[in-house]
Amino acid sequence: MRIRRGFLRIAAVLSLLTGLTGCWANQSVDYRAIVLGIGFAPASHGRLAITVQVPNRNGLTGLTGANASASSSGPSVYTMTESGKTVGTGLVQIQGQTQDELYVGQVQLIAFSSRLDAKQVKLAENWLAQIGPLDKTAYVVATPHVRALFQKEPATGTLSTLQMLGGFSCVDCGVVTFRQHQWDLSIESLSPGYSLWMPYVTLTPTGFTSDRITVFRQEQPVWTLSPAETTNLGYVMGTTARGYLTVTENGEPVGIRFISASPHIRARIQNGRVHIDVTLKAAGTIDTLLRPTLSPQPLAQIEHQSERELAKQVLRVLTRLQRLGSDPNGFLAPLIWQSEPSWEDVSTWEQAYRQADITVHVVFRIKDIGDVG
Amino acid sequence: MPSNLSHPNFATSARIVDLLDDLTQSAGHLSEWLGVLLNEYRQTGEWDKFSGSVDAAYQRIQSMLGPAPDIVLRPFTIGPAAIPALLAYVSGQVNTVLMDRDLYHISQLPVQNTEQLAAALTSQFLTVGQPKRETQWPRMLPAMLSGRALLFMEGVPEAWVLDTAQPPAASISPSVAEPSLKGPQEAFSSVLETQMDQLRRRIPDPGMQFELFTIGTQTHTKVLLIHMAGVANPAIVGAVKSRLKGIRRAAVHTSNDIAEYLGPQRWTIFPQVRFSDRVDLVARNLCDGKVAVLTANDPTALILPNTLMDFFQTTQDYALPWSYATLTRTSRFVGLAIGLFLMPLYIALSSVNADLFPVQLLLTAAGSRLGIPFPPITEVIIMWGILEILIEAANRLPQQMATTIGIIGAVVVGTAIVKAGLIDSIMIVVATLSALSLFTIPALELAATMRWLFWLFVVSSSIFGVFGLLVMIIIVLAHLATMENYGVPYLSPFGPLRIADLKDSLIRFPMPRLRKRPIFLRTIDPGASDPLRVKPKTRLLRRQREVR
Numbered sequence: 061m062r063i064r065r066g067f068l069r070i071a072a073v074l075s076l077l078t079g080l081t082g083c084w085a086n087q088s089v090d091y092r093a094i095v096l097g098i099g100f101a102p103a104s105h106g107r108l109a110i111t112v113q114v115p116n117r118n119g120l121t122g123l124t125g126a127n128a129s130a131s132s133s134g135p136s137v138y139t140m141t142e143s144g145k146t147v148g149t150g151l152v153q154i155q156g157q158t159q160d161e162l163y164v165g166q167v168q169l170i171a172f173s174s175r176l177d178a179k180q181v182k183l184a185e186n187w188l189a190q191i192g193p194l195d196k197t198a199y200v201v202a203t204p205h206v207r208a209l210f211q212k213e214p215a216t217g218t219l220s221t222l223q224m225l226g227g228f229s230c231v232d233c234g235v236v237t238f239r240q241h242q243w244d245l246s247i248e249s250l251s252p253g254y255s256l257w258m259p260y261v262t263l264t265p266t267g268f269t270s271d272r273i274t275v276f277r278q279e280q281p282v283w284t285l286s287p288a289e290t291t292n293l294g295y296v297m298g299t300t301a302r303g304y305l306t307v308t309e310n311g312e313p314v315g316i317r318f319i320s321a322s323p324h325i326r327a328r329i330q331n332g333r334v335h336i337d338v339t340l341k342a343a344g345t346i347d348t349l350l351r352p353t354l355s356p357q358p359l360a361q362i363e364h365q366s367e368r369e370l371a372k373q374v375l376r377v378l379t380r381l382q383r384l385g386s387d388p389n390g391f392l393a394p395l396i397w398q399s400e401p402s403w404e405d406v407s408t409w410e411q412a413y414r415q416a417d418i419t420v421h422v423v424f425r426i427k428d429i430g431d432v433g
Numbered sequence: 434m435p436s437n438l439s440h441p442n443f444a445t446s447a448r449i450v451d452l453l454d455d456l457t458q459s460a461g462h463l464s465e466w467l468g469v470l471l472n473e474y475r476q477t478g479e480w481d482k483f484s485g486s487v488d489a490a491y492q493r494i495q496s497m498l499g500p501a502p503d504i505v506l507r508p509f510t511i512g513p514a515a516i517p518a519l520l521a522y523v524s525g526q527v528n529t530v531l532m533d534r535d536l537y538h539i540s541q542l543p544v545q546n547t548e549q550l551a552a553a554l555t556s557q558f559l560t561v562g563q564p565k566r567e568t569q570w571p572r573m574l575p576a577m578l579s580g581r582a583l584l585f586m587e588g589v590p591e592a593w594v595l596d597t598a599q600p601p602a603a604s605i606s607p608s609v610a611e612p613s614l615k616g617p618q619e620a621f622s623s624v625l626e627t628q629m630d631q632l633r634r635r636i637p638d639p640g641m642q643f644e645l646f647t648i649g650t651q652t653h654t655k656v657l658l659i660h661m662a663g664v665a666n667p668a669i670v671g672a673v674k675s676r677l678k679g680i681r682r683a684a685v686h687t688s689n690d691i692a693e694y695l696g697p698q699r700w701t702i703f704p705q706v707r708f709s710d711r712v713d714l715v716a717r718n719l720c721d722g723k724v725a726v727l728t729a730n731d732p733t734a735l736i737l738p739n740t741l742m743d744f745f746q747t748t749q750d751y752a753l754p755w756s757y758a759t760l761t762r763t764s765r766f767v768g769l770a771i772g773l774f775l776m777p778l779y780i781a782l783s784s785v786n787a788d789l790f791p792v793q794l795l796l797t798a799a800g801s802r803l804g805i806p807f808p809p810i811t812e813v814i815i816m817w818g819i820l821e822i823l824i825e826a827a828n829r830l831p832q833q834m835a836t837t838i839g840i841i842g843a844v845v846v847g848t849a850i851v852k853a854g855l856i857d858s859i860m861i862v863v864a865t866l867s868a869l870s871l872f873t874i875p876a877l878e879l880a881a882t883m884r885w886l887f888w889l890f891v892v893s894s895s896i897f898g899v900f901g902l903l904v905m906i907i908i909v910l911a912h913l914a915t916m917e918n919y920g921v922p923y924l925s926p927f928g929p930l931r932i933a934d935l936k937d938s939l940i941r942f943p944m945p946r947l948r949k950r951p952i953f954l955r956t957i958d959p960g961a962s963d964p965l966r967v968k969p970k971t972r973l974l975r976r977q978r979e980v981r
Contacts, residue, residue, distance in 0.1 A: 073904070073908065087784075088783060088784045088785075088808055088809065089783050089784075089787050089795065089798060089799045089802060090799075090802055090805070090808065092787065092799075094787075094795065094796065094799060096792070115796060115799075117803055119796075120796055120799050120800030120803060121800045121803060122800075163787065165787055165788030166787065166788060166790070166792050166795055168792055193788060195788060219796070222792070222793065
């Protein structure tokens with residue numbers, strides 16, 4: 061009886077170890093090609109070009125201070141591109157180019173070409189959502205040149221992708237903190253009424269710039285906003301940390317910086333028409349003022365002017381988005397659904413959204429005056 | 434002639450002659466031995482009983498012990514009637530001054546016959562301690578060989594066993610195996626009597642009780658069971674006692690020969706008996722209600738029952754302020770966690786669950802592993818093999834050379850092995866940190882257990898990754914939770930939770946707050962101290978006057 065019980069225990073442990081684990085297929089890092097970046101771009105004949113970025117010996121040894129000097133000059137990454145009808149076929153071809161197993165468990169950056177069509181974006185997004193080992197915390201960006209982005213060599217010792225991610229992970233480094241993770245994208249693509257958006261990354265001689273975003277109409281890229289428009293949209297999305305605005309007071313220009321806003325959005329239906337009221341409580345610091353002192357009256361005038369100017373600029377962005385049928389981050393959709401649940405159908409919602417009456421109301425407060433913020 | 438000596442027939446003849454000589458001698462011994470036996474048997478009707486004949490005693494001792502140079506058989510006569518007597522003892526084990534004095538007194542006793550002699554010895558013979566009378570040879574001879582003197586008198590059918598043993602002088606030295614920064618340093622002597630004396634000086638309480646056992650049919654090793662009556666749980670004392678009584682061995686050379694009989698679970702790798710050569714540690718544990726076992730000729734005492742937590746505590750924890758003790762205890766546990774889990778985690782993450790690594794660390798690890806010919810598990814085996822060899826080498830060498838070995842191991846081998854590209858640099862860091870951390874465990878017996886666990890975790894994590902590591906931890910915890918040591922749950926005071934005992938576990942409360950003996954020991958008297966009733970508020974005056 062005792063032996064039988066012991067046997068049962070051992071059998072239970074063994075079945076746990078063999079049955080529940082998904083570890084058998086795993087391999088040591090020694091035999092893995094660690095994919096840091098994966099990109100999707102349009103290819104000929106409606107195919108999808110897949111690009112992967114894998115750090116090479118230079119890139120890996122250059123990370124540690126001791127080996128940084130020892131690493132020889134040359135590229136720090138392998139960039140391999142293949143095209144296929146699906147993501148899988150492209151990756152299989154890439155796998156054929158390398159001895160080690162492509163490992164996507166540590167993908168840090170997913171780059172979508174801004175020239176992809178909705179079908180290709182959908183294809184890529186479906187694959188990303190389905191692939192199990194993929195790190196869903198990876199950042200997602202849109203870029204005009206995927207391969208060039210991955211081939212870009214960093215100015216400093218680290219890898220280019222890690223350098224770019226450093227900018228994304230820093231909350232107060234940019235004017236707008238626009239970060240999009242893969243899991244956000246998966247949720248948005250599955251939620252009706254949501255439009256995708258991604259930070260738009262362009263190459264510069266010294267590195268990267270990511271002060272803009274690309275918005276989609278569902279899965280179709282439709283508009284890459286300018287940096288100023290991105291900032292204005294950021295007020296509504298609550299992601300602008302250091303906005304800038306210029307107004308005139310008595311014919312003299314006044315710069316206001318470090319503008320941040322807390323948005324309050326309310327959607328209501330009146331006589332079958334959607335009314336969207338956006339209220340922004342904004343605050344900023346006067347940057348450039350010709351007169352050294354200010355009396356309360358002109359300060360109030362500057363605030364009033366700022367309210368009007370900011371409302372106008374934000375409304376302009378929202379109106380264009382409305383015209384394109386794009387609702388990045390889906391900030392309006394839940395409000396409309398709450399009012400009229402039957403509008404969950406995308407076409408009904410889009411029609412209602414396009415005909416919606418949008419008003420923007422800004423309450424502006426100058427919280428400081430000076431050149432140093 | 435030389436040709437005859439080398440002839441095979443001559444060599445065979447010589448061997449036959451030798452053999453015949455041996456046989457003749459043996460037959461002589463056997464005949465002598467049988468003669469003595471038969472003589473005594475005729476008189477007593479028993480094979481092992483002393484007949485009362487001094488000659489028979491002389492012959493029996495000689496025939497049983499052979500021509501041993503340290504056996505002294507000293508015939509003499511007693512009183513005016515010249516009653517034949519024999520004193521037998523082992524030289525070197527007895528106090529010769531005492532022996533000479535007693536021998537003189539005995540020989541001068543004014544007795545005329547054996548009846549008077551027996552009476553005189555009983556009433557006047559007080560100089561040696563604990564004289565006993567013995568009739569059976571199987572008990573007499575071991576007593577003599579352990580330092581007592583046997584006095585045989587013609588016509589008296591019993592021998593007097595005189596306590597003339599002189600324990601060898603052994604200096605009391607500081608504990609080497611369990612050093613302490615502060616507090617007592619005294620280690621046990623190897624001599625049982627001195628060990629008792631050392632304990633008596635620390636606990637001069639009548640409650641401390643010693644019970645002697647003699648274990649080993651060859652070695653007749655004295656083993657002492659010690660406990661505090663009125664404190665220790667009688668069930669625990671009784672259980673240890675019955676286990677000691679049940680030991681049947683030919684030889685007991687070390688305390689571990691006893692310890693492995695005392696652990697309730699034989700096949701566990703977790704220690705159940707604590708070994709210590711520190712007198713203060715044993716005394717403290719006795720006062721707490723535990724039981725100690727001392728073994729003759731071994732300075733290591735056994736303490737039991739124990740919980741896992743006990744093996745993390747040292748007497749230094751009590752010799753230094755509570756804040757320091759708490760800090761060091763905590764650091765021991767942090768050390769344990771690092772020592773046990775750092776390497777398995779590194780192996781799990783680099784071999785199986787690379788997705789759980791932070792990317793920067795993964796790339797650094799991958800970079801450091803470039804060109805390394807072995808998988809991480811092989812690297813660990815190599816590293817640990819080197820480490821074990823270094824430890825063993827350092828243990829075997831004198832202190833000065835051990836330091837040199839340490840330097841060679843750490844610097845030369847460590848550097849060379851990285852330069853040779855056999856082990857990656859991160860592995861060196863992880864292995865060194867793990868090894869150092871495991872050495873923070875104060876009890877040597879637990880350190881070995883942790884090394885076993887280390888390997889279990891390393892192997893499971895190299896195959897199954899973090900999942901395997903977690904499963905193994907659960908198995909170990911389940912095993913620990915089922916363990917009981919003489920009725921004391923091994924995971925006490927954490928499982929079952931004893932809030933009061935937590936005060937002296939991972940942390941140590943100040944002494945005035947430690948009012949109870951460990952609850953898990955279920956002592957007869959749970960109170961260890963009373964609350965401090967006197968709380969003087971001292972007021973210092975600006976000009977203090979002398980108190981008259």
